[in-house]
Amino acid sequence: MKTFEYTPATEIGEAVGALGPDAAFLAGGTNLVDLMKLGVATPDTLVDINRLPLRDVEELPGGGLRIGAGVRNSDLAAHPVVRRDFPVLSQALLAGASGQLRNMATTGGNLLQRTRCRYFMDMTKPCNKHEPGTGCPAREGDHRNLAILGASEHCVATHPSDMAVALAALDATVHVTGPVGDRTVLFGDLHRLPGDTPHIDTTLEHGELITGVDLPAPSRNSAYRKARDRASYAFAVGSVAAVLDTAEGRIENVRIAWGAVAHKPWRATRAEEALRGQAPTRENFLAAADAELAAAEPLRDNGFKLALLRNMTATVLEGLA
Amino acid sequence: MKLAVNGVEHTLDIDPRTTLLDALREHLHLTGAKKGCDHGQCGACTVLLDGRRVNSCLVLAISQQDAEVTTIEGLSPHPLQEAFQEHDGFQCGYCTPGQICSAAGMLDEAAKGWPSAATPAGEEPTLSDAEIRERMSGNLCRCGAYANMVPAIAEVAGR
Ligand SMILES: Cc1cc2nc3c(=O)[nH]c(=O)nc-3n(C[C@H](O)[C@H](O)[C@H](O)COP(=O)(O)OP(=O)(O)OC[C@H]3O[C@@H](n4cnc5c(N)ncnc54)[C@H](O)[C@@H]3O)c2cc1C
Numbered sequence A: 001m002k003t004f005e006y007t008p009a010t011e012i013g014e015a016v017g018a019l020g021p022d023a024a025f026l027a028g029g030t031n032l033v034d035l036m037k038l039g040v041a042t043p044d045t046l047v048d049i050n051r052l053p054l055r056d057v058e059e060l061p062g063g064g065l066r067i068g069a070g071v072r073n074s075d076l077a078a079h080p081v082v083r084r085d086f087p088v089l090s091q092a093l094l095a096g097a098s099g100q101l102r103n104m105a106t107t108g109g110n111l112l113q114r115t116r117c118r119y120f121m122d123m124t125k126p127c128n129k130h131e132p133g134t135g136c137p138a139r140e141g142d143h144r145n146l147a148i149l150g151a152s153e154h155c156v157a158t159h160p161s162d163m164a165v166a167l168a169a170l171d172a173t174v175h176v177t178g179p180v181g182d183r184t185v186l187f188g189d190l191h192r193l194p195g196d197t198p199h200i201d202t203t204l205e206h207g208e209l210i211t212g213v214d215l216p217a218p219s220r221n222s223a224y225r226k227a228r229d230r231a232s233y234a235f236a237v238g239s240v241a242a243v244l245d246t247a248e249g250r251i252e253n254v255r256i257a258w259g260a261v262a263h264k265p266w267r268a269t270r271a272e273e274a275l276r277g278q279a280p281t282r283e284n285f286l287a288a289a290d291a292e293l294a295a296a297e298p299l300r301d302n303g304f305k306l307a308l309l310r311n312m313t314a315t316v317l318e319g320l321a
Numbered sequence B: 001m002k003l004a005v006n007g008v009e010h011t012l013d014i015d016p017r018t019t020l021l022d023a024l025r026e027h028l029h030l031t032g033a034k035k036g037c038d039h040g041q042c043g044a045c046t047v048l049l050d051g052r053r054v055n056s057c058l059v060l061a062i063s064q065q066d067a068e069v070t071t072i073e074g075l076s077p078h079p080l081q082e083a084f085q086e087h088d089g090f091q092c093g094y095c096t097p098g099q100i101c102s103a104a105g106m107l108d109e110a111a112k113g114w115p116s117a118a119t120p121a122g123e124e125p126t127l128s129d130a131e132i133r134e135r136m137s138g139n140l141c142r143c144g145a146y147a148n149m150v151p152a153i154a155e156v157a158g159r
């Protein structure tokens, strides 16, 4: 591991101000410390943000929730209001990592965790996400768990978070503060597609700190389902977060997001459009998934994700109908 | 830097790169917590940080100067240790300190009513075998002694 300076911050302004060009914020450290050991992340300074006052979950007028960026994944999953009003979020968190990791992992860090593409995690391999122009060995190599949607010739990585898939389906907003002030980012605009700059994961500027995530009104009829290679403690090979409200036999409101299919949590807007006003039947759910998957461009070894996502989407929505 | 471990405050002169696991093992010679994968994937390094189970291999020691660390040495003697012996909950024993620290943290989480992925939606958790297996999935055992760990943990959970 490269040497670094360690700077604990107790105030938000101090943390943002302390972040030099090669510095990084340290939250739970479960991704950053790992990547530092691997030589993938080489910050010269760690600004520890664990003492910042970002550890609360507050109820907002109108039934929404404000989640501090420092709230641990385990605390958030167990929060009674999250369990009651946003079950998809609690389920997504509990489907991720392990009890030990969730006790350290934070809301902000979970959103900004980096891809698990094996070439990215290995500095002896070329990778456009390490350094643009060096190539993407995954395209012809091991890409079984990589993207089927929104990828580019430069990178086919997936975003590994479960929590982020739920937040995409919940229409969350992200509060950010930085050297040039505060702003609010729509959840769908936080992560980006790789294009020809795959080394950039998000639309945040260097030095911007996520302070919290807001959820709008409750989505009680919601669920998360994750497929993975073993029963627990493994990243998704495909996942579905969904919110569904029906009235008089018709779909009034539907929000669907997919995980492990793209460089960002994938909001299935075409599927949603296809379902609005329709009857909540398995047939319609399958057709909606097909509408979304029409744009898919699977690689040699990940075409199985199409059938997986199609069937999981229909089954999750049927469970909510 | 200072580090409070098992109720004793230590002063250490260490590189900021030192993980909590290495500080415990190499500097304080508390070798109960084991180094398995060193990447948070196996759970052998599990200790309690302010009572909560964590992977000490992914925690920087320097960031924990306000925390109280409990290792298997501090937990001992613990009813989980006896139950693991009684039920043959191990073979080689390498993962056992991590398993026991994890189980101790897990029992506290369950007592607080925390759900797991095995908790049926809308229900309160009970420590069924399926729940114990899911909650302990962050601890791997290469000998595959899981089948005997589950009843050992269930016994201490009062089932
Ligand atoms: C073995 C293993 C299995 C896992 N399995 C899963 C899984 O199944 N599903 C899943 O979703 N995840 C999984 N994870 C990943 C885990 O969820 C993430 O490592 C964790 O959520 C990251 O949070 P953290 O607080 O530890 O972030 P850190 O590691 O501290 O930070 C991650 C990044 O975010 C930046 N950052 C952190 N907080 C902020 C902030 N507030 N503002 C701006 N930047 C910030 C840091 O600078 C860093 O770049 C797994 C991890 C491991 C090691």
Ligand code: SF4
Residues within 6 Å of the ligand: A115, A117, A118, A119, A120, A126, A127, A128, A129, A130, A135, A136, A137, A138, A139, A146, A154, A155, A156, A157, A198
């Ligand atoms: S998919 Fe992206 S992260 Fe993986 S090797 Fe290609 S460029 Fe690197």
